[in-house]
Amino acid sequence: MRTVLRLLGTRYGVALVLVVLVLMVVVLGRTVLDNGDGNSANDAVGPTVAPVPTSANPYSSLGDDGVEESVAPAPSLSKGAADxxxxxxxxxxxxxxxxxxxxxxxxxxxxxxxxxxxxxxxxxxxxxxxxxxxxxxxxxxxxxxxxxxxxxxxxxxxxxxxxxxxxxxxxxxxxxxxxx
Structure with a gap:
């Protein structure tokens, strides 16, 4: 035990302790930040959702609301201007x-x-x-x-x-x- 304590008092001992502490922090951080499915906190938050096909849309039975979202608004023309x-x-x-x-x-x-x-x-x-x-x-x-x-x-x-x-x-x- 005395040999170990004497080793810790040298610069090599201090460097060894610091390396062990850094490794412990990294391992602990990965363990705590892992959300259980292998995705870390740096990955996208929440589950990945695939687009819903139109035929499976639960609101499709409600009918067309008349709004066409993909159509750009017509440009503003002066009265009598040619098309x-x-x-x-x-x-x-x-x-x-x-x-x-x-x-x-x-x-x-x-x-x-x-x-x-x-x-x-x-x-x-x-x-x-x-x-x-x-x-x-x-x-x-x-x-x-x-x-x-x-x-x-x-x-x-x-x-x-x-x-x-x-x-x-x-x-x-x-x-x-x-x-x-």
Whole structure:
């Protein structure tokens, strides 16, 4: 016993005691914080719940309450403002290649329905470089959150327009050409 006490008085003995104490605290902490199912306190609190399938929903027999949660609210338009479909169609028709039209005339036709940023990006565009002169099918309109995308099938590809409500009216904010 004297040998043990003499060993504890040295720095090696003190280090050994500290290591034993740290190990005891770690083991005790894991034991106390273990909630019995192998999950520690750092894991998610409470049981894991799987989503309930619609057919097993106990409230499904109550009927539809008429609220559609996945539908984004419609943007606020000024009274008499054209809808997205009308704006997209006007812009697409004005954008088409028309022989003999000047750049100024072409941009003037786009101006009523284009954002100022889009008009600025088209400032140096030659209307003769527009890749198509004909829309060949009906437009497809797709809402994407706060924006709407209009796609027009055309000779040689697809005209893709991004639209957004600004100042109470729909404006074309982006233009893309997808080749066929």
């Amino acid at each position: 997205a479909s009308t704006v997209a169609t006007r812009f697409a028709k004005a954008w088409l290649r028309k022989p003999g039209i000047t750049g100024e005339q072409w941009r003037a036709g786009l101006k009523p329905d284009a954002s100022t940023d889009l008009l600025a990006s088209l400032a140096d565009t030659d209307p003769a470089d527009v890749p198509t002169a004909t829309i060949t099918g009906p437009m497809q309109l797709q809402a994407n959150g706060g924006t709407t995308v209009a796609k027009f099938p055309a000779e040689g590809g697809t005209i893709v327009l991004g639209l957004q409500v600004s100042g109470g009216r729909w404006q074309v904010i982006s233009l893309d050409w997808e080749t066929a």
